[in-house]
Amino acid sequence: MNLVGENLSYKLTEELQLRKISFNFEKGKLYTILGRTLSGKTTLLKTIAGLLMPDSGTIKFEGKNFLEIPVWERNIAMVYQQFINYPHLNVFENIAFPLKQRGLDPQKINDEVFNSLKLVGLEGYEKRKIQELSGGQQQRVSVARSLVKNAKILLLDEPLVNLDYKLREQLREEFKNIFINGFACAVYSEYDINNNKFLGGNVNTCGLGFVLGADPTSVPPVGKTNGAQYTMIEDYVFDLVDKQGLYVRTGNFNISQNNTYLNVGRDGGSSVVVEPVIEFYRTADSNGIGDAGHIDMDNNKHAHIKSM
Amino acid sequence: MGKLYTFLKYFFITIWTVFVVAPFLWALTTSFKDFNSVNGGVTYIPWVDFEPNLEGWRVLIKSPAQGGVDIVEPYFNSLFVTCTASLISIILGTLSAYALSRYTFKAGPIKNNDITFFFISQRIMPPIVLSIPFFLFLGAVNLLDSLIGLIVVYIVLLMPIAVWIMVDFFNKVPREIDETALIDGCNPYQAFFKVVLPNSIPGLIVAGMFCIIFGWIDFFFAFILTFTEVQLLPVKIVALNSSITPWWSLSASALVSVAPLIVVAFIVERYLSKGNLSGAIK
Numbered sequence: 001m002n003l004v005g006e007n008l009s010y011k012l013t014e015e016l017q018l019r020k021i022s023f024n025f026e027k028g029k030l031y032t033i034l035g036r037t038l039s040g041k042t043t044l045l046k047t048i049a050g051l052l053m054p055d056s057g058t059i060k061f062e063g064k065n066f067l068e069i070p071v072w073e074r075n076i077a078m079v080y081q082q083f084i085n086y087p088h089l090n091v092f093e094n095i096a097f098p099l100k101q102r103g104l105d106p107q108k109i110n111d112e113v114f115n116s117l118k119l120v121g122l123e124g125y126e127k128r129k130i131q132e133l134s135g136g137q138q139q140r141v142s143v144a145r146s147l148v149k150n151a152k153i154l155l156l157d158e159p160l161v162n163l164d165y166k167l168r169e170q171l172r173e174e175f176k177n178i179f180i181n182g183f184a185c186a187v188y189s190e191y192d193i194n195n196n197k198f199l200g201g202n203v204n205t206c207g208l209g210f211v212l213g214a215d216p217t218s219v220p221p222v223g224k225t226n227g228a229q230y231t232m233i234e235d236y237v238f239d240l241v242d243k244q245g246l247y248v249r250t251g252n253f254n255i256s257q258n259n260t261y262l263n264v265g266r267d268g269g270s271s272v273v274v275e276p277v278i279e280f281y282r283t284a285d286s287n288g289i290g291d292a293g294h295i296d297m298d299n300n301k302h303a304h305i306k307s308m
Numbered sequence: 309m310g311k312l313y314t315f316l317k318y319f320f321i322t323i324w325t326v327f328v329v330a331p332f333l334w335a336l337t338t339s340f341k342d343f344n345s346v347n348g349g350v351t352y353i354p355w356v357d358f359e360p361n362l363e364g365w366r367v368l369i370k371s372p373a374q375g376g377v378d379i380v381e382p383y384f385n386s387l388f389v390t391c392t393a394s395l396i397s398i399i400l401g402t403l404s405a406y407a408l409s410r411y412t413f414k415a416g417p418i419k420n421n422d423i424t425f426f427f428i429s430q431r432i433m434p435p436i437v438l439s440i441p442f443f444l445f446l447g448a449v450n451l452l453d454s455l456i457g458l459i460v461v462y463i464v465l466l467m468p469i470a471v472w473i474m475v476d477f478f479n480k481v482p483r484e485i486d487e488t489a490l491i492d493g494c495n496p497y498q499a500f501f502k503v504v505l506p507n508s509i510p511g512l513i514v515a516g517m518f519c520i521i522f523g524w525i526d527f528f529f530a531f532i533l534t535f536t537e538v539q540l541l542p543v544k545i546v547a548l549n550s551s552i553t554p555w556w557s558l559s560a561s562a563l564v565s566v567a568p569l570i571v572v573a574f575i576v577e578r579y580l581s582k583g584n585l586s587g588a589i590k
Contacts, residue, residue, distance in 0.1 A: 046487075049487075049491060050490075051487050051490065051491075070495070071490040071491060072490050072491075072492075072493050072494055072495050072498075073493075074491075076491055077491070078487075078488070078491050080484050080488070082482070082484060084482065084484045084485055084487075084488045086485065086488075086489075086503055086507075087507055088503075088506040088507050097492055098492035098493050101492055101493035101494060101498075102493055145492070149492070
C-alpha cells in the first residue's frame with residue numbers, strides 16, 4: 001500500500017517550514033529527498049514518523065489515517081544522522097530493544113538479532129558496550145536496530161554523512177542489499193549527491209525526488225533513475241508555475257509535468273519535490289551547450305535522454 | 309617556571325588542606341580527651357601528649373538521666389526527615405525536570421525557563437522570609453513540631469535543587485534518544501523509564517546527594533518549626549553547645565553529625581566528573 005501525504009504543512013520557525021507538501025510513496029521503492037540545510041528534509045521525515053504533528057494536511061498509510069496513530073504504534077524504523085543508540089545497553093540489547101518492546105519470545109528475538117548483526121557485519125560484537133565501538137560500528141548498530149524491526153516504513157536521515165569514505169562505500173553496499181531485499185518504503189535525505197549515486201543508478205526500483213532549499217538557487221543535481229547511469233547536472237533553478245507542474249526559471253530544462261505532485265516555493269520557504277520516476281534533464285541552451293542532448297517524452301510522459 | 313609553579317601549587321594546596329582539616333583534627337583529638345587533657349594546655353598526639361579515653365563518645369548514647377546527652381533520637385529523626393524529604397524531592401523533581409526539559413509550557417509570558425527559575429527562586433529568598441509563612445501554614449494544618457511537618461517543609465526546600473540539577477542534566481541527554489525510543493515502540497512513559505532514566509543515574513545521584521546535604525545541615529527551619537516533641541540533630545548540637553556539656557562530648561557529637569556528609573561527599577565526588585552519555589551520540 002502507498003504512503004500518501006497531502007498538503008502537509010508544518011511551521012517550526014520562519015525559516016524552517018513545510019509548505020503544502022504532497023507525496024505518494026509506493027511500496028518497495030526507495031525515495032530520495034535532497035535539499036540543503038534548513039530545507040526541511042528532517043522535518044518531513046519526523047512528520048512521517050509522527051514525531052511532529054503537521055499543522056494541516058493528512059498522511060495515509062494502508063488506507064488508514066496515519067496521523068491518528070501514535071508514533072510508538074506506527075511500526076516505523078528511523079536511522080538518525082547522529083547514530084542514536086541506547087548508551088546504557090550493550091550491542092545485543094540495543095538491537096533487541098524494539099523486539100522486546102513488542103513482547104516477542106526470547107528465542108525469536110535472539111535469532112532476529114543475530115541475523116541482523118550478520119547483515120551489518122557485527123558478529124561477535126554483541127556483548128560490547130556501545131561506547132566501546134567506533135563511530136561506524138555505532139552507526140551499524142543503529143542501522144541493525146532499524147532493520148530488525150522489519151518495519152513497513154524505513155526512514156533514513158543522512159545515515160552516511162558522519163562516516164569516512166571507505167566505510168561509507170561499505171555501508172552503501174549493505175544498504176543496497178537491504179533495500180533490494182526489503183519491502184520498506186524508505187526516505188533517504190542527504191545533500192551529498194555522491195552518496196545517492198547508487199540510489200539513482202543501480203537500484204532499479206528507486207526513484208528520485210528533490211527538496212528545494214530556502215534559497216532556490218541551488219537545487220541538488222539530478223539524475224536518471226532507471227538505467228545504470230547517473231548524470232549530475234548543477235546549478236538548477238526551478239520555479240513554481242502551478243500545483244501541477246514546474247517550469248525552469250533559468251537555464252533550459254524540461255521536466256515531465258504529469259508526474260510532479262508538488263509545490264515548489266520560491267518565496268523563501270522550503271518545498272519538496274518527490275517523485276519516483278520523474279527525470280529532469282537540461283536541454284541545450286541557446287548557445288548549444290547542454291548535458292543531455294535531446295529530450296523525448298515517452299508514453300507515460302516521462303522525459304528521457306535520447307543521446308548523451 | 310615549571311618547578312616554581314609546581315611548588316606554589318603544592319604550597320597552596322597544603323595550606324588549604326591544613327586549613328580545612330585542622331578543625332576536624334582538633335575535634336577528633338578533643339573527643340578522646342578528658343578534663344585534665346583539655347584544660348592542661350594544647351596537646352595533639354594521643355598516648356604521647358595525653359591519655360585518650362572514650363568518655364566523650366559514651367556520653368552521646370546515654371540518656372540524660374544517666375548523665376548523657378542522648379543524641380540517638382535526634383540523629384534518627386534527622387536521618388528519617390532528610391532521607392524521606394530527599395527521596396520525595398528527587399522523585400517529584402525528576403519528573404518535573406523531565407517535563408520542563410522536553411515539553412513546552414506556556415501561560416501568557418511565562419515559559420519553561422521562567423518555571424525553572426521559579427523553582428530556584430525559592431532558594432534565593434532569605435530563609436527568614438519563608439519561615440513566617442511556613443510557621444503559620446504548619447500551625448494551621450496542625451503539623452508544627454512534627455516529623456511530617458518538617459518533611460513537607462524540606463520538600464519545598466529540596467525540590468528546587470533536584471529540579472535545577474535534573475533540568476540541566478536532561479537538557480544534555482539528546483532528545484533523539486527519546487524519539488528513538490518512541491519509534492522503537494515505547495510510549496512516552498516507557499521512553500522515560502526505560503531509556504532516559506537509566507541514562508540519568510549520575511544526575512540522579514548528584515541531585516540526591518545535594519538534597520541530602522542541604523537537608524542534613526539545615527538548622528534554621530528545624531529550629532523554628534520544632535519545640536519539644538521533635539528535635540533534629542543540628543538543633544540538638546547547638547543546644548548542647550549552650551549547655552554545660554563538656555567539650556569532649558561536644559566534639560564527638562559534631563563528628564558524628566558530620567560523618568554522613570563525608571560519605572556523601574565521596575560518592576558525589578566520584579559521580580560529579582563522570583559522564584555516561586558518550587555513547588549516545590557521536
